[in-house]
Amino acid sequence: MFVGRKQELEELEERWTSDRxxxxxxxxxxxxxxxxxxxEFMIDKQVIYFSADQFGSEINLANLNQAITHLIPSEESGKNFSNFEDAFKAVADIAKASEEPLVFIIDEYPQLAKSREGIADILQKTIDSVYQEIDNLLLILTGSQVAFMEEHVLSEKSPLHNSITGQIKILPLNFSEAHALQPRIPKEVFMTIYSLTGGIPMYLTMLDDRLSLKENILTFVLKKNTFLYEEPGNLLMQELRTPNRYNDIIAAIASxxxxxxxxxxxxxxxxxxxxKYLETLIDLEIVERKMPLTEIGKNKPSYTVSDGLFRFWYRYVPKYKNFIENGHTELIWDKIAADLLEFTSITFENYCRDWLLSQNGNQRFGFIIEEVGSWWGNKPGSRTKGTELEKVAIVGLGAQKGNLLLGECQWRNEKVDVPIAELFLExxxxxxxxxxxxxxxxxxGFTKELRDFATEYSIRLISLAEM
Structure with a gap:
């Protein structure tokens, strides 16, 4: 089942029919x-699809030849192109001879660029000399190495930069889209599933909605030789030459x-x-550097593990690896289960922030919220070093100066009571x-006492069930 990506697909459809x-x-x-x-986009379209790989340029050129020749007339189908420039120009010839739009996709472009020095210049030369004059050609380059794509394709110093007519960054599915892949899992349970998968579609489809949360985690995530258990290590090995130091850093942040x-x-x-290690992890979108949304008191940047599976894996596996590797996860499940509320609370905070932005325009709140984040720091005016940081989970800046929304998030199995609200109010x-x-x-939800307290102090109370 395919879910989400509606806006991205609409954008591609518009480009496909743009007549330029x-x-x-x-x-x-x-x-x-x-x-x-x-x-999904390629269905019923004329497409040349080439996926670059971690081979030399000769093999990648041979694979590009195969991708192109299936659209060449049969009398020329055995033709081979001796270089990338000729292959790229052959795409132009196919587009010119066609009455319908042609989509030319180079999937995992960074692999091609690393296998053939100067490929960006060759492609740009073809764009300038041939592609620009063709009104039915859509060229798509994809890449999983985000930092590479931003530096070597999208940045102004890239030869390709000036020819780009649009760009799309694919983000993980939001909560609602992800839940559509596993709709039979109750929303409360799915919040934890969403936390550990990070909204990555491939990870979500590996779980079984007929199983409990415990059974899913022990069967598919914390079991040796399963895909999700091996995935973080495999990804680091693909991206980094010496992952040991990075392992230590991710584990520290996740804890x-x-x-x-x-x-x-x-x-x-x-x-x-x-x-430098942190910068690399940020480029890989495993770690995120955050600053408080408003500068009140003394503030310092904070690092979090932004990838859900990495955050889950490094929070629990290093601590309990011997039990997991020997198949004794039942023995440590109670300890993991007791911590899952705190683990999931971070995702619930993000969900609440996204939900607030989604309410703009329906007059649920008294003003339009322009940006949502959080705040942490020392209590304003405090001069005592080493004091525990204060935190406000949600800070929403109004579009007009002087408007501010402040929020508290509680992911717990009990109803929220007055003491939580008193601390928040302070x-x-x-x-x-x-x-x-x-x-x-x-x-x-909330106790009756808190509802009375909230009425007195004009605090709005919103439960997960209402969102």
């Missing part, structure tokens, strides 16, 4: 569904070390080289903005 040459790079991390989306000094303490890596006083809306989100 179009060049669209499509990029996104591995497994995010780029090729599956293109398969709660967010600041540089905390990661240094956990890994023993000095801050200088650590910065933290909202750090913000001097005149027009504030206050919201508390909850997995399981």
């Amino acid at each position: 040459f179009e060049f669209i790079p499509i990029y996104g991390r591995r497994r995010v569904g780029k090729t599956r989306m293109l398969e 709660g070390a967010g600041e540089v000094r905390e990661i240094v303490a956990e890994t023993g890596i000095n801050s200088g080289p650590l910065t 933290r909202t006083r750090f913000f001097s903005t005149p027009n504030k809306e206050l919201v508390i989100f909850s997995k399981r």
Whole structure:
């Protein structure tokens, strides 16, 4: 079943019928569904599809030959092109001879670029001399190496930059789209499933909606030699020459070390080289660097593991690897299960932020929310070093200055009670903005006492069931 990508597919359809040459790079991390989306787009279209691989240029050229010749008239079908320039020009000849649009896809372009030095110049030369004059050709380059695509295709220093007519970055599925792949799993349970898969379609389809959360995790995620168990290590081996240091860093962050000094303490890596390692992990979209949305008090950047499967794997596997490798996960399941609420709470916060933005335009809140994030830092005015950081889970900036939405998220099995709201209310006083809306989100709802308290202090209460 194919779900999501509606906007991206509509964009490609418009480019396909635009009556002019179009060049669209499509990029996104591995497994995010780029090729599956293109398969959906290619239905009933005339397509030359070439997937580059980690081989030398000769093999990639031979594979490109095969992709092209299936559209060449039979009397010429045995023709081979001795170089990439001739092969690219042959695509133009097919487009010119065709009465319908032609889609030319180079899948995993970074692999081709690494196998053939100067391929971007060759392709750009063909675009300038031939493709630009063809009104029924859509050229698509895809890539899973996000940093490579941004630097060597999309950036101004790339030879290809000026010919690009549009670009699409494929992101993981949002919660609603992902749930459509496993609709029989209850929403509460699926929040944890979504947390550990990160909205990656391939990972989601590997789980079984007939099984419980425990059975899915123990069968498909925490079991030696299964795809999801081996996936993080395999991806790092593909991208990095020496993944050991990166393993230590990811494990430290996944276990709660967010600041540089905390990661240094956990890994023993000095801050200088650590910065370079972190930059690489950010480029791979495994780690994310975040700053508070508003500058109140003393703020420092925080690092989180943004990839769901990596965050799950590195939070639990290093700690319990001997049990997992020996097939004794039942013995440690209770410890993992007790921690899953905290693990999932991060995803619930993100879900609440996305939900708030989705409410713009329906007048549910008193103003349009332009940007949503969170805030953390020392209590404003505090001079005591080493004090515990204060945090507000949701900060929504209004489109007009002076409008601010502040929110608290509670992913717990009990109804939220008054003490949580009192602490939240105290933290909202750090913000001097005149027009504030206050919201508390909850997995399981709210006690009667809290509802009375919320009425008194004008706090809006929203449960998962209402969202």
